[in-house]
Amino acid sequence: MLRRDLASRVLGQTVVSVAVTGARTVRRQTRAELVARVRGARITAVERIGKYLVIALDDGPHALVVHLRMSGQLLLVDPSTAVPRHTHATLGLSGGGELRFVDPRTFGELFAVPRPVAALAHLGIDPLGPGFTATRLAGLLRARRARLKPLLLDQRVVAGLGNIYSDEVLFGAGLRFDRAAGSLATGDVEALHASITETLRRAIESRGSSLSDGQYVDLFGRPGGYQHEHLVYAREGRPCPRCGAPIRRGREAGRSTFYCDVCQPR
DNA sequence: CAGATGCCCTGGGCGC
């Protein structure tokens, strides 16, 4: 979604200026190295690998890699727009626009490296890619003793699911977060596969989930709409949309976990 | 290998 919007606006443009002001924004290399690799380069593609945005550049060829983590925003604005607090990097584009990286919690990062990006080689299968089939998912779960939710959150296994979507996916599949991954019957795996695919498809269609903290916004600063379609996430005590039982809140993998006791039996 | 914990930060919401 962010990838798609960015591609539609900046493809073919040249990065005419780069300014990094955030102290922690660039941490895998020196700022000077990043600037040298990005400034003057033309954007040839915008890709996504897991939760990383990969902006392909013609020089090198390098890639400018962006991870928003929990509070980051990537905004395309007119340069005259007031610069918000926590703006840590600014890229001037040949088309006249300005790409800004804004991140209050400073967990997000930028780095510029040769393509293909070796630092992302550890990431698992893309759940939106053509190779993600129920059979393939079954192979990833087989003989695993880990619980389902931590496994879904493990970017080395499936790359792209976070806390919200893991809960929504597990509800959609009727599976509990603490179910042993290796114990799923074929039908369970198929339900899980379908739920992952459908949940992500609909979330993208609704332009993502913006929580009450308003952190996630799209390239143009607009919130998404998928939070209105959340079935369990952040809905503790409210009725399950399927059976009416109150949604429960637990803790798994150190994260708040929302589920229905009735629709997601062990 | 699997799981739990703590940490990197700022800010919003809530209870008192």
Next chain:
DNA sequence: TGCGCCCAGGGCATCT
């Protein structure tokens, strides 16, 4: 209104 506490969509290191 102000203060302290808890919580937050991620990822990584470290320990059991």
